[in-house]
Amino acid sequence: MINRRDLMVRGLASAALVGFGFDRGKAWGQVLSPAPLDITKNVCTLTCAATLGPCYYAANLVRRDITEGEVGLPTLLSFLIVDADTCQPIENASIDIWHTNAGGVYSAPINQMCNPGNALARTKTFTRGIQSTDSSGWAHFNTIFPGWYSGRTTHIHATIRRSGSEIVTTQFFFDDSLDDFVYKNHPNYSSRPNRDTTNLTDGVIGGSASRVSPFLFTSKLINGRSLVALKVIAIRSSATHCNA
Amino acid sequence: MRIAPHPVLRSAQDHLLPASREKALATSGAAKRRVRGALVAMLLACVSAAPSFGADCAAVSTLSCSSTAAASLTTSDCTAFDGSQYHLWQFSGNAGDAVTIEMHSTSFDTYLMLLDPSGVPLAENDDIASGVTDSRITFTLASGGTWTIVANSLAASQTGDYTISLSCPNVFRRRAVR
Numbered sequence: 001m002i003n004r005r006d007l008m009v010r011g012l013a014s015a016a017l018v019g020f021g022f023d024r025g026k027a028w029g030q031v032l033s034p035a036p037l038d039i040t041k042n043v044c045t046l047t048c049a050a051t052l053g054p055c056y057y058a059a060n061l062v063r064r065d066i067t068e069g070e071v072g073l074p075t076l077l078s079f080l081i082v083d084a085d086t087c088q089p090i091e092n093a094s095i096d097i098w099h100t101n102a103g104g105v106y107s108a109p110i111n112q113m114c115n116p117g118n119a120l121a122r123t124k125t126f127t128r129g130i131q132s133t134d135s136s137g138w139a140h141f142n143t144i145f146p147g148w149y150s151g152r153t154t155h156i157h158a159t160i161r162r163s164g165s166e167i168v169t170t171q172f173f174f175d176d177s178l179d180d181f182v183y184k185n186h187p188n189y190s191s192r193p194n195r196d197t198t199n200l201t202d203g204v205i206g207g208s209a210s211r212v213s214p215f216l217f218t219s220k221l222i223n224g225r226s227l228v229a230l231k232v233i234a235i236r237s238s239a240t241h242c243n244a
Numbered sequence: 245m246r247i248a249p250h251p252v253l254r255s256a257q258d259h260l261l262p263a264s265r266e267k268a269l270a271t272s273g274a275a276k277r278r279v280r281g282a283l284v285a286m287l288l289a290c291v292s293a294a295p296s297f298g299a300d301c302a303a304v305s306t307l308s309c310s311s312t313a314a315a316s317l318t319t320s321d322c323t324a325f326d327g328s329q330y331h332l333w334q335f336s337g338n339a340g341d342a343v344t345i346e347m348h349s350t351s352f353d354t355y356l357m358l359l360d361p362s363g364v365p366l367a368e369n370d371d372i373a374s375g376v377t378d379s380r381i382t383f384t385l386a387s388g389g390t391w392t393i394v395a396n397s398l399a400a401s402q403t404g405d406y407t408i409s410l411s412c413p414n415v416f417r418r419r420a421v422r
Contacts, residue, residue: 140367220326
């Protein structure tokens with residue numbers, strides 16, 4: 001719900017809870033589950049930057065389906081981009097995302113640390129794409145759940161642009177319990193069940209739950225087979241200067 | 245529990261809905277009969293079992309074009325990973341069919357997902373509009389087959405009565421042309 005007053009109140013309440021180290025999942029009595037889906041969480045709170053990383057590739061692929069035949073947990077990523085000052089949805093903002101396949105490998109001819117020893121992946125452009133927000137501020141990608149690689153928690157990279165100018169480059173994360181569940185149980189991931197880095201231990205975003213919280217997707221996993229993950233991104237008309 | 249790579253939803257005819265849950269609304273007599281048939285076919289496989297994350301929820305109802313059905317989410321229904329409850333509704337469609345799905349409740353904040361015949365989530369909606377917690381998906385089907393609607397509450401512990409409707413305007417236009 002994009003009711004500005006309500007969202008501002010919720011945003012302040014959320015920020016206050018985060019500030020006091022409130023663990024929302026435990027408060028709901030669902031220790032093993034991610035926070036309830038609530039697209040209003042952190043709405044209007046400016047989305048801060050996180051490192052671009054070495055695996056970006058300017059593929060310039062404007063497409064909603066970014067799977068390119070890669071197998072994995074079918075995932076719909078939905079992003080709502082709003083103005084951080086007015087809380088109004090922003091139309092025609094572009095969002096450029098990139099992430100790994102189920103095996104934790106990036107595509108494209110980029111730094112070989114992104115797809116070590118995988119010549120085939122270097123010829124592909126899977127799990128990369130760009131979409132523009134509609135009149136309600138939404139952009140969607142059909143993809144698969146990203147696999148993990150050593151030293152990083154599971155993440156989705158994103159760059160937001162307006163009129164071709166970069167506003168913010170950042171990263172988004174899933175709840176640790178969701179990551180663990182998928183890696184241990186889904187057949188496309190379970191051969192590598194034990195990742196070595198969680199949200200709290202990640203070198204880019206880790207350290208505390210409150211630091212991670214603004215970058216978390218809210219997720220719906222149905223039957224363990226169909227995942228929807230939503231994230232509200234709040235931006236300003238010029239480049240963002242706050243950092244994760 | 246291990247997960248199969250793709251959903252194989254059981255036939256809606258496998259189980260029967262108790263008469264107490266046959267609360268159907270319809271826009272026409274024919275539609276009402278279809279909805280009643282669909283509700284009679286509602287499955288309750290997950291009702292008696294304690295919800296567990298990732299459990300295979302096989303309970304499926306069918307929904308026909310131009311029909312509205314009423315049902316009730318309870319804490320014993322199928323449970324998503326976030327702890328919220330959901331029902332699965334299926335309908336048959338052809339590539340190019342434009343469908344609109346609406347979910348309404350005065351008891352809880354609704355959430356809708358649409359899964360293609362392979363179980364891939366292609367559309368979702370929380371709120372129809374600012375200040376309206378009902379949900380609506382308007383979508384043009386990319387392929388023919390059996391599509392699945394996930395009628396869900398936004399968060400855990402949100403339960404109660406709801407209605408769900410399916411309209412497929414160009415399907416009826418095509419039939420009328422014949």
